[in-house]
Amino acid sequence: MNSAIRKFIFHDLQTIEGYIDPPDALVFLSLLQSQKKRKLGGAIAEIGVFYGRSYFLFRKIGGSDEKILAIDLFDIGQTPEGMPPQYSRFLENGRRLGLPVDEELIIRGDSTMLEPSQLIGKIGKVRFFSIDGGHMLQHVMADSRLAMETLADHGVIAFDDTFNPAWPEVTVGVADFLRKSGGAFSAFCMTKYKTYVCRREFHELYTELIANSVDLAAFDHVETEFLGSKVARLHNPISRRMVYELMIRSGMSAFSERAYR
Ligand SMILES: C[S@@+](CC[C@H](N)C(=O)[O-])C[C@H]1O[C@@H](n2cnc3c(N)ncnc32)[C@H](O)[C@@H]1O
Numbered sequence: 001m002n003s004a005i006r007k008f009i010f011h012d013l014q015t016i017e018g019y020i021d022p023p024d025a026l027v028f029l030s031l032l033q034s035q036k037k038r039k040l041g042g043a044i045a046e047i048g049v050f051y052g053r054s055y056f057l058f059r060k061i062g063g064s065d066e067k068i069l070a071i072d073l074f075d076i077g078q079t080p081e082g083m084p085p086q087y088s089r090f091l092e093n094g095r096r097l098g099l100p101v102d103e104e105l106i107i108r109g110d111s112t113m114l115e116p117s118q119l120i121g122k123i124g125k126v127r128f129f130s131i132d133g134g135h136m137l138q139h140v141m142a143d144s145r146l147a148m149e150t151l152a153d154h155g156v157i158a159f160d161d162t163f164n165p166a167w168p169e170v171t172v173g174v175a176d177f178l179r180k181s182g183g184a185f186s187a188f189c190m191t192k193y194k195t196y197v198c199r200r201e202f203h204e205l206y207t208e209l210i211a212n213s214v215d216l217a218a219f220d221h222v223e224t225e226f227l228g229s230k231v232a233r234l235h236n237p238i239s240r241r242m243v244y245e246l247m248i249r250s251g252m253s254a255f256s257e258r259a260y261r
Contacts, residue, residue, distance in 0.1 A: 002215065005029060008060050010257035014248060016093050018053025019132070019160070022244070022260055023191045023219065023236050025057055028128075030213035031156055031196070031206070032061050035127050042127030042152040043067035045119060047111040047143050048160070049074070052090045052101075054130055059099045067123045071107040071114065071133070084108075112142035116149035125152040132160035140173025148177075148185070154202050157185075162195040178227050186229035192236060195226075203229060210234075218260045 009025040020028075032044070044058050049072040058068050076086035087108065094101045105122060107114070111133050119126070129147040133139055140159070147157045159174045161167045174195055178185055188206045189196040198206050210216060210232045220235040240259050247256040 002029060002033070005060060006215070006257050006260075009057065010260070011253045012097055013053060013057060014253050015096075016053040016056065017051045019050070019193075020054045020057065021193070022256075023234055024158075024194050026213075026215045026260070027189060027191060027194070027196065027210070027234070028054070028057060028130075028158070029061055030209065030215050032058075032128055034209045034213070035154070035156075040127055040152070040154040042125045042155060043069060043123035044128045044130075045069045045071075045123065045126045045147070045150065046130040046132065047071045047146075048130070048132030048134075049090060049106075050132075051086065052093045054132070055090070055101070056094065056097055056099050058128075059094075067105065068102065069105045069107065069119060069123045069126075071109070071111045073110060074108045111146065112139055114146055116146060119146070119150045125155070126150045127152050127155050128158070129155060130158045130160070135161055135167040135170050137169040137173050137176075140170055141176065144173065144177040148181075151199075153199060154205075155198065156206065157197050159195045159197070160193060162190070162193070164193065175227065183228065187226045187231045188229070190224065190226070190231050190233045195231075200229075207232060 009022055044066060046054060049055050049070045055070050074084045074087040078084040091101055129151060131143045131147060133143055161170045162174050163171055183200055185197050186200050186203050187195050187197045188203050189210050211221060216234060222233045222235050224231045224233040244256050244259045
């Protein structure tokens with residue numbers, strides 16, 4: 001078991017305001033480590049950094065040599081002068097955690113205006129692409145096109161906020177992306193918040209990786225069908241979520257990892 005990284009997920013990551021929760025952090029860990037083990041190379045890219053919760057998870061898993069390209073508007077709290085507070089808080093989180101940000105690979109701007117060649121010129125092909133930027137159809141359409149065109153053959157795209165009634169257009173965007181791909185891409189895993197897709201030729205491989213991951217053994221793996229492919233839905237029972245939340249709120253984050261063994 002990855003005890004140091006699990007400690008990071010259940011303790012340090014909780015100190016950063018943001019959205020990735022333990023089940024998805026454990027899926028990221030399982031996929032990224034399995035890709036490394038199988039020599040499925042490539043960089044990591046993410047759209048939607050916020051204050052860096054997922055960025056620092058990538059850095060912790062990948063180590064200092066991993067190329068991580070991160071894109072965000074970084075305009076939260078912006079005033080006409082000075083550095084945007086969102087960006088300085090992101091950098092500050094990195095300093096505090098001892099996980100510095102590679103600023104050469106940070107793009108401050110609108111992801112929907114980027115061309116695939118701009119990403120490939122900086123990091124080459126991508127093996128893991130997280131999409132969590134703008135949540136309207138136009139964003140998901142543009143971001144999924146960018147991901148598809150920069151993805152290594154064996155690459156994975158993680159879409160955030162799928163099936164979340166607060167953001168219905170994300171679900172439409174992901175379904176459109178899969179259907180327009182004509183079967184070239186298919187989903188292989190879903191959690192409460194995210195949907196993971198890959199090229200059809202790698203569907204079996206990623207299905208097996210998810211099924212056999214020690215870090216995901218705590219979840220019920222429920223076979224689901226989505227647009228013509230089999231998907232492992234990782235179910236996280238409410239009883240565990242409640243125990244976990246209680247531990248976090250009562251300052252016992254160091255022990256919360258045990259709820260997910
Ligand atoms: C939900 S937050 C991302 C959460 C983050 N992944 C985490 O783990 O905490 C969404 C982010 O997307 C950014 N965003 C929204 N629209 C964008 C766009 N068109 N281009 C780039 N970033 C965008 C916002 O600035 C915000 O920081």
